[in-house]
Amino acid sequence: xxxxxxxxxxxxxxxxxxxxxxxxxxxxxxxxxxxxxxxxxxxxxxxxxxxxxxxxxxxxxxxxxxxxxxxxxxxxxxxxxxxxxxxxxxxxxxxxxxxxxxxxxxxxxxxxxxxxxxxxxxxxxxxxxxxxxxxxxxxxxxxxxxxxxxxxxxxxxxxxxxxxxxxxxxxxxxxxxxxxxxxxxxxxxxxxxxxxxxxxxxxxxxxxxxxxxxxxxxxxxxxxxxxxxxxxxxxxxxxxxxxxxxxxxxxxxxxxxxxxxxx
Numbered sequence: 569x570x571x572x573x574x575x576x577x578x579x580x581x582x583x584x585x586x587x588x589x590x591x592x593x594x595x596x597x598x599x600x601x602x603x604x605x606x607x608x609x610x611x612x613x614x615x616x617x618x619x620x621x622x623x624x625x626x627x628x629x630x631x632x633x634x635x636x637x638x639x640x641x642x643x644x645x646x647x648x649x650x651x652x653x654x655x656x657x658x659x660x661x662x663x664x665x666x667x668x669x670x671x672x673x674x675x676x677x678x679x680x681x682x683x684x685x686x687x688x689x690x691x692x693x694x695x696x697x698x699x700x701x702x703x704x705x706x707x708x709x710x711x712x713x714x715x716x717x718x719x720x721x722x723x724x725x726x727x728x729x730x731x732x733x734x735x736x737x738x739x740x741x742x743x744x745x746x747x748x749x750x751x752x753x754x755x756x757x758x759x760x761x762x763x764x765x766x767x768x769x770x771x772x773x774x775x776x777x778x779x780x781x782x783x784x785x786x787x788x789x790x791x792x793x794x795x796x797x798x799x800x801x802x803x804x805x806x807x808x809x810x811x812x813x814x815x816x817x818x819x820x821x822x823x824x825x826x827x828x829x830x831x
Contacts, residue, residue: 569782570792571802572599572673574775575616576662579796582647583623584614585654586665595799596806598670599792601707601774603677604659606687609634612659615643618679620656622646630656631683659694669703673750673772673794675729676708684713692720701725707750714744727772731755738763748772750794753781758788765789779804 576588577597584602592600603616613635620628620638625645630638638656663669676687688706695704706717707727714726727748728741733755741749741764749769751760753776764771774794776782782793782801795801 569786569790569805570599570671571597571798571805572601572671572772572792572794573597573798574601574794574796575603576600577796577798579777580648580799582643582650582654584616584657585643586657586661587650587652587654589662590665592798593666593669595802597798597802598666598668599672599798600666600669601673601675601794602659602662603675604687604691605630605677605679606683606690607635607638607658608632609636610686610690611635612687612690613638613656614659614662615656616677618677624656631680671702672704673707673727673748674704675750676706676710676713678708678710678713681712684710685716688713688716688720692717692724695724696721705748707748711740711744714746718745727770738767738769741769742767750774753785753793756785756788756790761789 573592575583577592581588581591602614604612605615607613608631615630618630620626620641623643623645624641626641635658641656643654643656644650674691691706701723705725705727707729708714709729717724717726725747727750728744728746729750730737731752737749737751749764750772753773756773761771770791772792772794773785773790776793776795777797785793
């Protein structure tokens with residue numbers, strides 16, 4: 569079971585922040601999901617919402633602020649306690665903090681079309697320049713963006729983020745020539761996973777925070793789960809008796825029985 573840290577490690581540190589990614593990375597997590605938007609200065613930044621209201625307590629639109637201004641904001645609003653300032657980081661800052669990542673799901677949120685077009689160019693260039701075709705996937709619920717990504721480079725890995733029962737998620741992902749189906753956990757079933765695999769799709773399920781649910785999803789055959797508690801989840805799966813760890817990074821860890829939180 570591949571474990572992705574959701575927004576870095578959302579349940580363990582402020583979401584989508586360098587301290588949060590560093591926290592998970594230092595505990596051996598090498599697979600991350602994060603949200604990408606374009607700043608006013610044209611630099612991709614890591615934040616879930618198109619506004620800064622929820623995470624900083626200060627009203628504003630991400631697209632109206634430079635990366636420098638966003639970095640000065642403090643995202644410790646409505647989150648787990650954290651002792652030091654956590655700014656809104658650029659994508660480059662996160663990549664610098666986690667240089668030996670194994671795979672990233674870069675989720676692009678719906679935004680102004682022109683801004684998404686520029687962001688698509690930036691992300692495509694980043695992956696092409698670094699030859700990260702096998703190390704990064706551009707995911708989104710925005711079908712226009714997914715089409716644009718493939719139009720720029722057919723080798724780019726893309727994933728459809730889906731949280732509805734209809735229309736059929738597998739057919740939609742294949743229609744868009746996606747490589748991943750990023751599925752809301754409540755929609756997942758063994759039949760759907762088998763259908764996705766037959767269509768050549770990898771299934772990544774979000775957001776899964778209980779070990780019991782992870783084990784059930786593993787039985788269904790999902791390829792990976794996205795969790796708010798990646799360090800303790802990875803610890804569990806690495807220390808489970810008889811588990812094959814060839815797909816997991818090496819790390820030092822203890823052995824908790826459960827992971828806090830609910831789906």
